[in-house]
Amino acid sequence: xxxSLNLRYDAVEDRIVLRLVADDAEPWLQLTRRVCMQWRLxxxxxxxxxxxxxxxxxxxxxxxxxxxHHRAMAAQATVRKLPNEAPASxxxxxxxxxxxxxxxxxxxxxxxxxxTARDGGHWDVLLTGESLHGLVEVLNTQVQAxxxxxxxxxxxxxxxxxxxxxxxx
Numbered sequence: 648x649x650x651s652l653n654l655r656y657d658a659v660e661d662r663i664v665l666r667l668v669a670d671d672a673e674p675w676l677q678l679t680r681r682v683c684m685q686w687r688l689x690x691x692x693x694x695x696x697x698x699x700x701x702x703x704x705x706x707x708x709x710x711x712x713x714x715x716h717h718r719a720m721a722a723q724a725t726v727r728k729l730p731n732e733a734p735a736s737x738x739x740x741x742x743x744x745x746x747x748x749x750x751x752x753x754x755x756x757x758x759x760x761x762x763t764a765r766d767g768g769h770w771d772v773l774l775t776g777e778s779l780h781g782l783v784e785v786l787n788t789q790v791q792a793x794x795x796x797x798x799x800x801x802x803x804x805x806x807x808x809x810x811x812x813x814x815x816x
Contacts, residue, residue, distance in 0.1 A: 649772055654785050656792040663789050664741055665762070667770055674770055675741035676762055680795045682744055687790070689749040690783050691800050693758055696751065697776055710801050717780055717802045724781025742768060 653666040663678040678686070698716035700709045742764035749760050758774040760782075774782060783802070790797055 652772065652782070654789045656789045661793070663786075663793065665744075667772065674768075675739055676744050676764065676770070677741040678744050678747075680793070680797070682747060683786070683790060683795070684797055686747045686749075687786065687797065687800055689747065690779075690786070691802065693749055693751070693779060694783060694800075694802055697758075697779065714802045717783065720776055720780035721784045724777040724784070726781045726785060742766060 649667065649669050651668045653668070655664050656662075657664050657677075660677065661680070663683060665676040665678060667674050667676070694717050695709070695713045697720065698713040700712045704712070744762050745765045746763040747760060748763070749758070751757070752759050752773070758776070758779045760772045760774065761769055762772070763769045783800075787800065787803065
């Protein structure tokens with residue numbers, strides 16, 4: 648069972664390092680810019696699904712509701728800032744992640760993220776709604792620290808707040 652996950656930017660490798668702490672293992676994974684770019688798109692889809700916005704709404708309204716839902720859920724997540732740490736032993740070599748698949752489990756409604764490494768290994772992470780939104784926030788913080796100039800996720804942009812003052816009035 649997953650106890651925690653840690654993300655940090657490794658400036659030497661120019662990669663984000665993900666550490667999964669579980670009962671039976673503690674893999675260290677490396678995420679490239681390309682992998683993070685696609686993962687953020689997939690996470691945006693999960694964030695939008697989490698908001699459960701009715702399909703009939705306008706795209707602008709949907710984006711605004713999804714963004715506000717994300718902010719509310721992320722505020723409930725337990726996120727701690729830890730010092731940047733390298734693997735405990737030089738013998739621990741982070742696995743290079745080549746793919747990430749995201750979805751929702753039908754049985755219990757939790758969100759699932761599967762990391763696949765170049766060597767064929769894979770790790771599944773089950774997330775609650777709060778932990779999903781907390782992960783998105785931490786990932787975005789690390790992407791900003793990496794200075795990769797990735798476009799912002801739609802949830803990072805301000806939604807229109809309604810009609811502004813008209814120049815005719």
